[in-house]
């Protein structure tokens with residue numbers, strides 16, 4: 001198996017090497033709070049919900065990263081400005097503070113990189129930093145807000161700083177599984193505990209681990225079989241990391257996605273091709289583990305995955 005670790009930790013460190021985890025569980029709870037500059041967070045929040053950020057004034061970040069839909073949307077490929085369909089499924093906006101790579105193909109090394117490029121994407125916001133700054137600097141509410149938070153007019157740097165601060169505030173702690181990890185052995189049922197044991201025993205944990213149960217390494221999609229050949233209709237987005245590096249070994253390599261709140265974010269995969277968690281886990285068994293999924297074990301694993309749904313602003317996500 002090919003394996004690239006990006007600041008990751010695998011307890012036992014059998015498959016991928018790397019540092020041993022602090023505790024003996026390879027998944028860590030989400031911290032209960034983030035220390036952030038609340039004034040930047042609030043300004044970032046205002047921008048996140050504001051359609052004026054998009055070139056034609058039709059789309060806000062929230063359209064594709066909804067808080068009632070697990071931080072993502074419920075469509076295979078979302079639509080940006082002028083109704084254009086994107087190339088990949090929208091990932092969740094929650095818990096990004098704990099990822100070490102961003103975007104499906106991991107091309108962005110920080111949230112700052114991600115936002116700088118996102119604004120320019122013709123299929124998402126379709127603007128330029130000059131246009132966006134100029135627009136915000138004619139809106140009295142923003143003139144006031146940027147002056148008070150940053151002591152200057154809106155520009156690429158402070159707009160992204162505010163949005164990134166807001167993104168880092170979007171955490172979903174206190175999943176039942178996190179309570180279990182913190183020592184409350186009754187927080188998950190006996191079946192869910194067995195599901196977690198299966199998740200480890202089958203090797204899902206080799207790729208999905210750390211605070212975000214993913215989000216911290218690159219892996220081939222199709223380690224044990226050609227997923228893309230089977231699915232057909234290959235698009236440039238299917239080449240994953242190869243698009244950046246042009247290295248053959250990076251063909252179909254993706255950042256392993258986080259499984260936090262995964263029960264709330266169908267459809268699944270970068271292509272949005274799996275409609276249900278059941279379908280997604282079947283595909284993982286087949287193409288990442290090279291074996292069919294025994295029904296009873298798959299059901300236990302899915303029960304475990306459902307314990308990863310956390311709380312947002314003190315209320316359980318649903």
Ligand code: HEC
Nearest residue numbers: 059060061064078079080086088089090091102103104124
């Ligand atoms: C039209 C739908 C759409 C809109 C609007 C949108 N996004 Fe996204 N977002 C996506 C998609 C699709 C991706 C995945 C892109 C990729 O991986 O190539 C993504 C990825 C991201 C990521 C990286 C997540 C990760 O897991 O690495 C962040 C952060 C993000 N968006 C923030 C924002 C912010 C902030 C805004 C508003 C300024 C915004 N998005 C607007 C669809 C959207």
Ligand code: HEC
Nearest residue numbers: 203204207219221254256257268269270280281284285288
């Ligand atoms: C060899 C690494 C690897 C193993 C092992 C692995 N996965 Fe994955 N998983 C991935 C990658 C890579 C993706 C993203 C594929 C894509 O969409 O391009 C993924 C995606 C997923 C998704 C979809 C997430 C989303 O938001 O779209 C689920 C659910 C999932 N895996 C569950 C599992 C389960 C359950 C197991 C064990 C039965 C497992 N995975 C084993 C690497 C792995």
